Amino acid sequence: MLHIFKPDLKVDFVSKFKWGIFFSLFLIFLGLASLIVKNGFKVGIEFKGGTALILQVKNNLGTGEVRSLLEKSNYFKHMTIENYGNVNGQYLIEIPISKVNNDILNAEIAKAFEKYGPGSYQILKVNVIGPKIGSDFAKKAIIAVVLSLLGILIYIAIRFKFNFAVASVVSLVHDVLITLGFLSLFNYELTLDVIAALLTIVGYSVNDTVIIFDRIREKLRNNPKLSKIDAINTGISETLSRTIITSSTVIVVTLILFLFGGSVLRGMSFALLVGFITGTYSSIFIAPPVLFLFKGPLLPEAKKQEVASEEMFKRSYKIE
């Protein structure tokens, strides 16, 4: 009852690693292609400076209609407009000006919607970001993500070994890359919320990876003669139930947040959703393969067993 799979289940994951790596490279490539086609990330106003407003519009006006209404005003000459958070009649409008007087802005919008009457629209949010604070935010966001990865690298290097630390960080970078690629593919903006989501993904994904690594290490400690391949296969297999149960509940909750959490949370919950799925997948198919890049035994303890004994169980593995 406690396991989805039988406790003694053992899957040969190692032989499937190459497919996982191909799949990941494909996804990363897809994201890169999207970035190239779309000329880089869609960056939120908080990073580039300017003005963003969220408008709620009645009368079933589409993006084109709202644009043509507003564009007559000088303020909105270089505006971009898109539907906000998949909600009907909610639009995110951005203008590249950060010297905005809210009183004048309100008056210009009122003028634009004159023919539909004052009740035909509602300004939900106006955000004016100066260029200096924008570049400040961007710097801080990059520092935060890099520091989190560095912190994890150091921590796991201390708790485990350097090879485990590198493997974890490679899989985390993989998660961040794929999430960023998907954000670009599906036209989501990079905002402060999304950066917070990336940090959460890093924290969550490392948890999954560490639990698997811990089991691999435990297997090796209990039986130093175990081969790398066997240790990794049993490590992943034994934790598979846990991985699937906990990941699926988190992913379901995130999916609910994405579907029902409202327009403001949509970008953040999309990033979380992609990141959590990728994080679970990468702790099985990306982090362990990286361990093979390091020559020699996985654990320092194994060294004490002498080279000869290592040779021995290599041979015994072949016999099997």
Place this chain on the structure above:
Amino acid sequence: MKQSDWFKLFLVIVVFVIFGAYAVDAFLPQQTLENLPSFMPKKVINLGLDLKGGTHLTLEVETDKAIAGILQQASENLKKQFDNAKIAYNTVEVNAKKTSIDVTLMDPNDINRALDLIQSNFGNFETKTIGSSIIMTLKPKIALNMQKEAVNQAVGVIRNRIDQFGVAEPTVVTSSSRDIVVELPGISDPERAIKLIGQTAVLELHLVDDSVNVENALNGQLPPDDEVLYQIIKNPTTGEITKVPIVVKKAPVVTGSMIKKANVTFSSQTNQPVVSFELNSQGTQAFAQFTSTHVGKRLAIVLDNTVYSAPVIREPILNGSGEISGDFTVRQAHDLAIVLRSGSLPAPVKVLEKTVIGPTLGKDSIKSATLAIIIGSIAVFLFMVVYYRLFGLLADFALMFNLLIILGTLAMLGATLTLPGIAGMALTVGMSVDTNVLIFDQFGTETIKGFAITLAIGLIANMFTAITFTKVIYDALFSNKSLKKLSI
């Protein structure tokens, strides 16, 4: 059960009662709260601006300008002291970058006397000597303190202005060394707020120097102790704005720091709103003395380097009162009175960021995020019961307990709940299954006695630390370690 288990159970109950009281009270209406006995906590969970709507401002205090002002003052002071000490100088002036005072002496032999004077009377400065020139800069530590002081002062002044303006539960805090974050719940007119908060409001009364021809002054023939300021005059019929230059004495007669009271009144002649002010005793004395000796001269009322009016002194003013007239609306006059009462900012502030969130967006956000938490929780709760049966139900209680602790902690700390915070709580629900699975897995592979209670306690004990969802993530890192220490 072991003694230590009883202790754990006791701890759980205590925590449950305390956090529960805070969490429940946080949702009670104000009136019910007031009727509660005094030992009950009465703290509410503050909602962030993104949930309740309002204006968020990030302001930068231009501390360089405060430092420039300090240098200017020091240079004036130094000139006087040089004159007294009979040290002849070519120049004593603040450099173009406003970072130092550059002194050039007439006689290089005076250099040691000059340095002695600076050292004993201008302790905040360090000096560098090149030939007969001395460069004075503020000591770095002192300059840093002055900048900090300027920011702190600005926070005080802004807070004072907002309080007088009447905003419920405003926040005014420094966010980095030079930035101030201002949150005004419920305010959706940022421009008025910025005007009120951001006005430097340095009020000074200067003597108008009518002996100087304005044309000549604009061409550079200006006595060293005079300056040219502008009066902005609006033509009442055409609405045209003209800037009229006026030559005034640099040294003010009265400054804004001497103002005791400021109120909106209506001018008896034009019936327009004006701001009348009253000086403190020091100001009254200075003003009385000055007006007695300068009857018939003009006095310019200068606010933030703009002349508002320059009336003629008809008779000595002994009661220390005056008024500022301009083309004010009642609202503008009201705001100016607040600004004058609460004192001037030590340096100008610049708006780095302003956000206005309407009330509907916040309400919608709360509604949908709460819905997401409820659906998510039900899904997870059901999963636990279906999958783990009785123990799943136990874990569900632990999960609810966990949410209770989060809410209780928020209330206890007077913390602010934002929309991402609610999202975090939803994720906590999803992630806390992890702890349970790890515990149940462990218990599934080992033979144990009296596991039920211990297990429940273990679950709950694990939840104690899970106060924020990021913490949950990091806690989970260790949770399979701590399991080995559990006495199952």
